[in-house]
Amino acid sequence: MADLDLGAAFIPALHKPAALLPIAKHREALLYLVETSPVTIVIGQTGSGKSTQIPQFLEQAGWCADGKVIGITQPRRVAATTVAIRVAEEYGCEVGQEVGYSIRFEDVTSERTRIKFLTDGLLVREALVDPLLSRYSVIMVDEAHERSVSSDILLGLLKKIRRKRPELRIIVSSATLQAEGFRRFFEETGGDGPGPGPGPVASIISLEGRTHPIDVLYLEKPAEDYLDKAVSTVLDIHASEGPGDILVFLTGRDEIEQAVQAVSERSARPGAGPPSLLPLPLYAGLHADQQMYVFEPAPAGCRKVVFATNIAEASVTIDGVAYVVDAGFVKVRAYNPQTGIESLTTTPVSKASAAQRAGRAGRTRPGKCFRLYTEEAYLALPDAAAPEVQRTNLAPVVLQLKALGIDNVLRFDFLTPPPAELLARALELLYALGALDEYAKLTRPLGLRMAELAVEPMMAKALLAAPGFGCLGEMLTIAAMTSLGGGAWVQHEGERKRSESARRRFAADEGDHLTLLNAYQAFATRGRKEARFCQENLLNFKAMARAVSIRAQLKRYLERFGIPVDDAETRGSSSTATATAPGSQSKAEQIRRCLTAGYFAHAARMQPDGTFRPVSGSTVLHAHPSSVLFNRKADWVVFHEVVETGDKTFIRDITKIEKSWLLEYAPEYYKAG
DNA sequence: GCTTTCGTG
The missing domain is CATH 3.40.50.300 (P-loop containing nucleotide triphosphate hydrolases)
Incomplete structure (x- = not known):
């Protein structure tokens, strides 16, 4: 496979972009x-x-x-x-x-x-x-x-x-x-x-901008396995093309780590000194110091090859790239308005994305782009991806539009209107949360305050309900930590075991929200000044610092609403939330009740086989392996997020609740059941 | 047995 001749496998594009001039x-x-x-x-x-x-x-x-x-x-x-x-x-x-x-x-x-x-x-x-x-x-x-x-x-x-x-x-x-x-x-x-x-x-x-010409090349025949083809193309470029680094677009971390591994194995020549091809990964989840390598010039006599997600398409620019290899796929998040479940699926890129990817080759010198698909396949691609507003949970959007005085969101002049079902589902949820009244008008002060808080509606509701449960300080922390989207813990490739045990140090029997609270409180009391604290506990320092900022900002909002936040109570007592600490049951229960008041629409019950079912519908839900409730017994739970990837649907950030609380805090929503 | 990527006085 590594012997494939580049000239034979790829054919040039029929049309080339014109040379461009300064602004x-x-x-x-x-x-x-x-x-x-x-x-x-x-x-x-x-x-x-x-x-x-x-x-x-x-x-x-x-x-x-x-x-x-x-x-x-x-x-x-x-x-x-x-x-x-x-x-x-x-x-x-x-x-x-x-x-x-x-x-x-x-x-x-x-x-x-x-x-x-x-x-x-x-x-x-x-x-x-x-x-x-x-x-x-x-x-x-x-x-x-x-x-x-x-x-x-x-x-x-x-x-x-x-x-x-x-x-x-x-x-x-x-x-x-x-x-x-x-x-x-x-x-x-x-x-x-x-x-x-x-x-x-x-x-x-x-x-017209100043860029260098880029030759676009397509495969003559479709590739059977684009990951394999990406690796062999990289080796071929290295063997037969002039100087310049290589940028390869793949879809995610797994693929990227595999490709890095494959290149380092296949480019190593026993006894011939250090390999002259330096493979590097680049994706958002990689921690900062590892991302830095990508920007450093390759050592003399060495060519850099960066395997990246679409982070390198627009967010991050790497100078010195002369060759782009585009596998032609991207992972896309979509929201199903019928089930309320998000999915993350691998999809062919759009023509617009393909052009953007190719453009990354010509930033500092003339370049080449090798597309791992045929020109015919390219011509069949959609011009652009569906805009985000057509495939996302619109509850935050609707809430914001209402707060901007746009009462009739169906008539808002969208660039492309979202499907009516998405708007309908958003309106239903906001009504159930009490942000909208029966005429779909924003309620005051609740709905307006929810719109102003920079967290999504279910969490906003929980925060605003927290004073009534006596756990506002804790909920502020939980809101900030869930905003990190799982980024609180660093994920070392090949260090999964260690990161598991690190997480278990903060684990609470009640679930992930209280675990996040424990981690934050430990960080706030011991880790803020000590870099070692984060290292030992595999916490992501930058993400934790961000949680501190988010928490402070949310706190300022609440104070502006006239809701006092008493932090003295929560500060410095890092174990108040764990079930093992004496006298702590009531605080943990307050938090779980409060979460139920916001997340009742995300409730599920564990089945004898260990999977979960939502209150209505028959979707099989799995606890995400990163959850402390993964492989543990539970009955009723609420969760922050549900995402379908591949063939399974995972729930993340899960907390145990009592069934009776659902009826207590969302009687209308659950009156039938 | 596991997340594409952005973002809100």
């Missing part, structure tokens, strides 16, 4: 368009300088007169900060002065800030306080083609705001394939009546 050339045309048309859709490659240059052009052209601000949204926190730092440098000021950024936990802006970078989710939140976003003269939504829920919502809001603020200028930055869709969206009259004035509303401008 400054387009300055006048861009400013003219922004001046004359309310919405400008900007097409530009990554690296065209659109995110850094356009805000400066606008500022120089006077768009910040009268103290107005230019806002540029980014889908990711790192992007918001790094671009702001770059622009501040070019502008010649310190970050936080004329140029600043704002992301959760970090507001680096001041009175003087005129160019402000922020995450799109944060700008949606600003609209809660300032519905017309009146401090902004121009809002640029960068990377809108990624179609995140918050950028979609933002575009819907901006279209609405424009009717009341015709002077507002909107810039949408998009990849080529999606630009026309954005233009049409802003041209169409929405659900709220006609737009102002005649003439075109939205215009498209293409800003």
Whole structure:
């Protein structure tokens, strides 16, 4: 297999992209368009300088007169900060002065800030306080083609705001394939009546960026096993192509570890000195110091090959890559509105993703992209993936829209409307939680407060119910820890046993939520200053530090609602929650009751065979192996999350409850059963 | 017997 000749296996693409030019050339045309048309859709490659240059052009052209601000949204926190730092440098000021950024936990802006970078989710939140976003003269939504829920919502809001603020200028930055869709969206009259004035509303401008040419090559025949093919292609490139690192796109951690293993075995030549091919893994779950290797240049005489998930598609950029190998698959999360179960399945990539992946080869020099599928298969791929808003649990979205004063969410001007069933299910849950009344209006104060808390609705409900159960301090911690999404513990490959026993040190009989509470309390009292504490207990220091910030933020919210948080009671008593500590039963029970009040819709009962069944329906649910209740006996439980992967459906973050509590805290929801 | 990736004063 390793002897496959590259030239014979791959054939060149029929069409090549044109060579591209720098952005400054387009300055006048861009400013003219922004001046004359309310919405400008900007097409530009990554690296065209659109995110850094356009805000400066606008500022120089006077768009910040009268103290107005230019806002540029980014889908990711790192992007918001790094671009702001770059622009501040070019502008010649310190970050936080004329140029600043704002992301959760970090507001680096001041009175003087005129160019402000922020995450799109944060700008949606600003609209809660300032519905017309009146401090902004121009809002640029960068990377809108990624179609995140918050950028979609933002575009819907901006279209609405424009009717009341015709002077507002909107810039949408998009990849080529999606630009026309954005233009049409802003041209169409929405659900709220006609737009102002005649003439075109939205215009498209293409800003050619500076990138190097990339040769795209396809397989002649489909590969039987793409993982195998990826490894052999890497070895072939190494043997027959010129210098430059290799980036391989696979779907997940398992595949990546296998590929790394295979390359290091197959490239090692006994007695021939150190191998000249250095395989490295890259995925989000990898801890920070291991991710760093990817950015270091390979040692002299050595070629780096990075096996990555789609984290390397847009979030992380590795310089020096000349060859991309694209297996053509990605794992996609989807939400089933009938069952309320999320799934995580391997799916072919879209043309847009494939283009983005190929583009990673030409950042610093001409490159090649080897697609491990045929050109025919490529042509059959969808143009773009289904937008997130069509395949996610919409309860948080609906709650936020309601809080923004959009009562009729069915008529909200979505870029692409979500399926009606998704909206219906979200409305049902929010009603059951008491966030909406029987007319689907936001309740006050409960619903409004739930919308303002930065946790999902079931957890928000539990938090707001916590004072009544006498466990607010503990619930704040549990909310913060579950927000980490399992990231509290580090997962060393090949060290599963050790990480299991580390987790067991904090284990509570009642389940995972109390286990998380124990881990946090131990960290807060002993681990915060000691790096060794985290190492010994295999806790992820960065994630734990994040939990501390999230907890502090949630606490500030509650205090703003006039709900006092007494931390003295919980601080320093790391074992209050475990069942083994004397006199602790009642605290643990308060917490379990409180969780039931929020998570009653996620209740299940263990069967004699050790699997679980939900209250209604017959789905077989398995405790996730990371749960302390894995392989342990239980009766009724509530859980935080349910995800179907492969052929099994797992529940995660599980806590034992009593059946009678379901009737006590959700009588309407459970009146029949 | 195990998670693609983002994100909320």
